[in-house]
Amino acid sequence: MGAGAADGRRRAGNAEVVERLRSMIMVGEYEPWGRLVEEQLARSLGVSRTPVRQALTRLEAEGLVEIVPNKGAVVRGFGMEDVWDVYDLRALLEGHAARRAAGRITKKEFERLRAVAAEMEAVEGRFSDRQEETRWLVARNQEFHGGIVEAGRNRRLRGLLDRTVELPLVFKAFYWYTPEERQVSNHHHRQLLRSLEAGDGERAEIVMREHVYEGRDTVIRALEEGRE
Amino acid sequence: MGAGAADGRRRAGNAEVVERLRSMIMVGEYEPWGRLVEEQLARSLGVSRTPVRQALTRLEAEGLVEIVPNKGAVVRGFGMEDVWDVYDLRALLEGHAARRAAGRITKKEFERLRAVAAEMEAVEGRFSDRQEETRWLVARNQEFHGGIVEAGRNRRLRGLLDRTVELPLVFKAFYWYTPEERQVSNHHHRQLLRSLEAGDGERAEIVMREHVYEGRDTVIRALEEGRE
DNA sequence: ACGACGACTTTTGTATACAAAAATAATGTA
């Protein structure tokens, strides 16, 4: 099932409205700080304003949009400051998760992580469309990192990270990764797997923090160079 | 101002609906896992279902309620597992904030923290109503901890913590604090102030983590002993 | 030309109406 354009026939349920809006914002379909007019969104999604408003409040809580009372919702943009803040927290939270995961991950979970990491390494020449490839990579990456968080056995941590990982940023990062930067990222994934397999929580945390900081630096380079 | 019955006259704005619902849930006015029927809430708040639904989505994002599609919202309850998870994260996040704050806090911010801590120590015999006193203490405590987070200069951290600090838990903790437990808490606050004043981030983090863990243990004791 | 004021348009916020789903009560059957 394609997540493409609105087919006009189907009535989207509330959960789907949230999903579609999130995806559109994530891939940059709406400009940062651009206004999100409720009726426009409603029409383009084939629903009334009611579920749209709900979705917007939801997305505000997730940090993807900003709502000013009596003025409306805008796509949340970000500057350098935000990049530093977000990655500071990701390093903290994901590092913590990795440390906890080391002693708790099951064989099955570990094998899944290894498989995902392997798939990511074998992405070369799998897609023709760059944007599609990026979306796939981001999804896999989320599965990898989410799997580690899951293995960390703190049920609250997952939700917290979902609200911290700035999807547009991550998308941008993956979109602009150079082959070298990808290699570094994959290398970190392998290191992470080794640490987890050895049950070395301390090292897992260190590697994870390094991994996150690498991602941050990629984003910063991309922003500074103005890559497109 | 009492948060008692609806006065029937005033029309509450959306922000106020969220506020009032949050407060009611925080002080345990609604049973954990108890259903929150939209029309009931709407009537008791003197508004229609529309703003109530919005408020519920908001509170779900904050983690205070849980919404199951087509079934409705319930007050999110918590068990022992949740207590461990939540305080694990609070220790991590607030410890991090404290470390960062040490090198960044301004004189003015610091003095405010000191004043708040002093007020908390002088609470004895200030209130006649226990619940009111608790509410006041929780508010002060939030100001103290929030101030440290603020001084940590990571704009995302505040929002994250708001979603991590389980208000009903904190309320319970303060409600059941014994005089000894209060003393310990105040002592930690003083230690924290000293560390911040000295610019010793490492020690601030250690003290903060200890402080959070003390709070956790209080809650656990309260739950196990079934204090009321 | 520039800025203040006011009519008009757009957009948000809330209430209400109705459809769909779930929960509950009632009925029939073994």
Added chain:
DNA sequence: TACATTATTTTTGTATACAAAAGTCGTCGT
């Protein structure tokens, strides 16, 4: 009586209607 099945009621989800606020544009006066 116990259980399955079917009405009935309750509750949620969505659409629409209207009121309030914000934004826009044109006019007028200096």
